[in-house]
Amino acid sequence: MKKIRELIRxxxxxxxxxxxxxxxxxxxxxxxxxxxxxxxDKTYPQGIHIDEDSYVASGAIIFSHDFSRxxxxxxxxxKRCFIGANAIIMPGITVGDESIVGSGAIVTxxxxxxxxxxxxxxxxxxxxxxxxxxxxxx
Numbered sequence: 001m002k003k004i005r006e007l008i009r010x011x012x013x014x015x016x017x018x019x020x021x022x023x024x025x026x027x028x029x030x031x032x033x034x035x036x037x038x039x040x041d042k043t044y045p046q047g048i049h050i051d052e053d054s055y056v057a058s059g060a061i062i063f064s065h066d067f068s069r070x071x072x073x074x075x076x077x078x079k080r081c082f083i084g085a086n087a088i089i090m091p092g093i094t095v096g097d098e099s100i101v102g103s104g105a106i107v108t109x110x111x112x113x114x115x116x117x118x119x120x121x122x123x124x125x126x127x128x129x130x131x132x133x134x135x136x137x138x
Contacts, residue, residue, distance in 0.1 A: 012036075020045075029054070033134060038083075041065055044072040047091070051079040055134035057103070059086035066091050078113065082135025098131040 037058030047064025073092030102118030
């Protein structure tokens with residue numbers, strides 16, 4: 001039974017990856033993981049870029065457009081990043097490699113590599129961190 005559940009999980013991950021990258025044309029690394037509860041902007045899906053070994057938790061929203069200002073912009077999530085539950089990444093933002101965005105943070109400015117941000121608006125709370133796969137602290 002456990003092997004069947006694992007197989008179903010792997011198939012579901014593969015199907016979601018196929019839909020996001022082939023149908024919506026998002027630039028998502030095959031080693032990144034996107035929670036099913038996460039929301040990626042489908043108004044301008046080509047503007048979503050998520051690099052290798054990053055994780056986007058449930059409830060997180062990554063925007064690549066702003067309807068009120070008529071903006072379509074590329075939004076980048078670097079390597080080995082963690083985007084916390086219910087975080088919001090605004091359009092045109094770059095989250096640097098090995099960074100962590102805290103749960104519920106609203107990111108309105110670029111996040112430098114190797115840092116942790118949290119709050120509304122998100123502010124740097126720690127720098128010089130290192131992460132491994134899926135943004136876990138080393």
